[in-house]
């Protein structure tokens with residue numbers, strides 16, 4: 495039997511792009527293709543690109559160039575693929591270019607160069623597909639696209655309006671992941687709180703009952719699986735309060751990833767943020783009242799056009815009051831095609847950098863103090879890495895890759911284990927702990 499064709503795969507970009515990569519890899523595997531670890535061993539290379547920031551666009555173009563130089567046969571997909579002229583100009587020799595989520599088109603491009611191999615044995619693929627994340631956690635994408643039009647963002651141009659998956663679709667995938675050993679599901683989308691709006695919250699049948707395509711109902715149904723459920727990209731709309739009882743009862747992790755982006759109403763309006771008029775500090779206070787151990791993560795942009803010293807000071811004061819657990823910060827970067835680029839009063843790079851450092855320093859004190867308050871308490875963790883009586887784990891308040899770690903000593907555990915630990919000490923980002931019975 496001839497050896498099956500081998501595909502090299504480069505996956506760039508955010509967790510949503512990672513999910514696309516997993517789907518394409520699953521299809522390739524299901525059709526009998528093999529993956530190659532390097533360009534030389536591949537018959538063709540698929541590059542899943544990112545087009546969000548200019549730096550990401552450059553990284554994507556470089557990756558395509560490298561794959562062309564090393565291999566010669568390159569299929570491009572993903573967010574940057576929506577801008578095919580840009581790619582064609584830089585790399586006229588690529589075989590095909592498609593945008594995000596165009597799995598069928600990617601498969602067609604592969605088939606055109608490397609016909610599908612024939613072997614009944616090679617059609618075997620695990621029902622949960624191929625995942626790039628470790629076995630014990632997985633991203634669960636509940637929708638594509640976005641109905642908002644934030645002025646710094648081109649995602650709606652790249653991915654279109656909100657398109658939610660029916661609840662049963664999401665739940666069947668989650669069930670397969672849980673059955674395959676996944677212990678933590680990370681719910682992702684562009685706007686998780688808007689889930690189902692486009693479907694008018696339509697019901698679909700799962701486990702012989704109707705489940706509405708609505709954030710609360712989806713979370714409630716997901717909580718029937720024996721996994722942690724972590725919510726990302728949630729906007730601070732009032733209906734998010736409905737999720738709090740699910741956190742109180744332990745059905746959903748006491749964790750919210752809420753991209754606030756700024757605190758000044760003037761800047762939020764210029765950003766055209768969906769939550770510009772929501773009284774966010776009040777929302778946070780309500781959440782903390784209902785779920786005292788909730789961990790809130792957010793991201794902010796400093797140096798947005800027109801941001802004055804006063805706007806920035808307002809943001810720092812807001813952070814003091816909000817006492818968020820984890821914060822990521824970006825300096826405003828004019829993404830090609832974003833309406834914000836046309837706004838007056840650009841902030842000089844040096845001022846942006848100063849503001850970034852000041853914000854990070856201020857928040858580090860807050861985050862460190864919040865972690866310090868956990869010393870002596872008992873928390874639940876999930877093990878990410880294990881070896882020689884020690885483990886690197888995460889608490890309920892830490893998402894993989896973006897938040898902190900819990901370093902556990904005297905632990906005879908395996909990856910994916912969940913255990914209860916007592917916190918011995920805290921650093922600026924991580925905790926140290928030991929297991930208790």
Ligand code: SF4
Pocket residue numbers: 640641642643644647648649650684685768
């Ligand atoms: S909510 Fe705003 S920032 Fe987020 S994807 Fe939609 S338009 Fe972009």
